Amino acid sequence: MWRRLSGRLVMASVAHKYSVLLPTYNERENLPLVVWLLVRSFEESGNEFEIVIIDDGSPDGTQEVAEQLIKVYGSDKILLRPRAKKLGLGTAYIHGMKHATGNFIIIMDADLSHHPKFIPEFIKTQKEGNFDIVSGTRYKGKGGVHGWDIKRKLISRGANFLTQVLLWPGASDLTGSFRLYRKEVLQKLMERCVSKGYVFQMEMIVRARQLGYSIGEVPISFVDRVYGESKLGGNEIVSFLKGLLTLFATT
Template identity: 45%
Template sequence: MTRTTTRKPNGGGDTVKYSIIVPTYNEQLNIAMLLALIVEAMEEGTKRKEGRKISPSSSTPSYEVIVVDDNSQDQTQQTIQKLQKIEKYRDVLRLKPRKGKLGLGSAYIHGLQFARGEFVILMDADLSHNPKAIPEFIRKQEEGDYDVVTGTRYLASSSSSLSISSRITNSSSSTKSSRKSKIKEQECGVYGWDTRRKLTSRVANYLAHVLLNPGVSDLTGSFRLYRKTTFQALVSSMQSVGYVFQMEIIVRAKRGGFKVAEVPISFVDRDTSKD
């Protein structure tokens, strides 16, 4: 596979490996916090990799954050422009606005045009997705050379949920206790939904499984990592541009023979009062 050769953020190397695409609409109150959490997660993931004494060929993963703003009516774009002037964000943060709300799927496709990475990561801007899961997505992809790694709210796995930091510690009793704590922190699930909404989501996923047999537990989740060439191949034949996009693309990925893995995540319901 041909690797993109572009300038690495933060001044090291010449390759952007991960392009994190974040669609926004009226996210002025969240975008600064999200960016700070992404940078922290990527830096922490790098430290943990170094702690595992990885080979020189698996060097620090470089990344960029591409914000696709759909003409927010608040100060989202202005906030991003201010953040771009801060030194630690200057080479990481890119703003690629659109003229209006044109659908979530089309926002990803728009961001893809500017992505320089070998992999693209899709996530929401409203803090419903925790950036701390990104290093786990990356670890999972490297573990099995997967084309797609999708976050699941419905399939708990202690081995998958375990944080990277607990994997590099020894087998002492204190470590075992730490691992149990980490597993608990990383449990998958949905928080902030009432029983009716949870049931609706479960039933929708169940019916989709029966009808489509997708081979993944969470069809509608939007927190995912794709190999860029895989994502490009899939979106070229996509019909959906709204929220159904997530379901269609994962079904196409499985039917197309791409390697797909899942990582348990926690999903915190957003505040929709500003929409």
């Protein structure tokens, strides 16, 4: 973007605003803390932000908690954009993007497994490398996982290894869901992705590689949820394997 200064055309700095998309389902206990941590992180770093909460009809009162958070932080910072029922992670992001006003989108889990303290590093990495995507990685540098038993660690490592071997994605953590995207890049990827559930995150990176988008990585510590139950089960594992084979056959 250019502007005229003293008769000369100079490059104007483009203001960056970050929209955090928080899909929720039964996160009443976790939501107040993750929102407080997000607000603190953005205010300390001086970056403009908004938090878009996409609740899929939680029966535990998550939406009521979100409404209270709007009163605390303001409707310009907290946007509640609920849906009637669970419709899948990918569609939740599409729904959230319709209401997001930032030119960068941050996606993360609302269960405190992703700590907002890493977001300033995401932003710094994006600016330094002018990346289209910055992905949090548990499998590089000082990244890691805390709170998982050996079985779940093996499942995660195995899923990531299979993906690396079959798809050559150009990123070290394919199944993670803590990322920063240019908004227009995320929109284009959404148009091409067909997966649902846990395969969705993997397909996003694979499609990004196909389209030539640049990907930066930031090591993160993943911490198992503090409150509530994990939504990973046998059906999700079977769906992941089917989705992996589909991507292998079509990419």
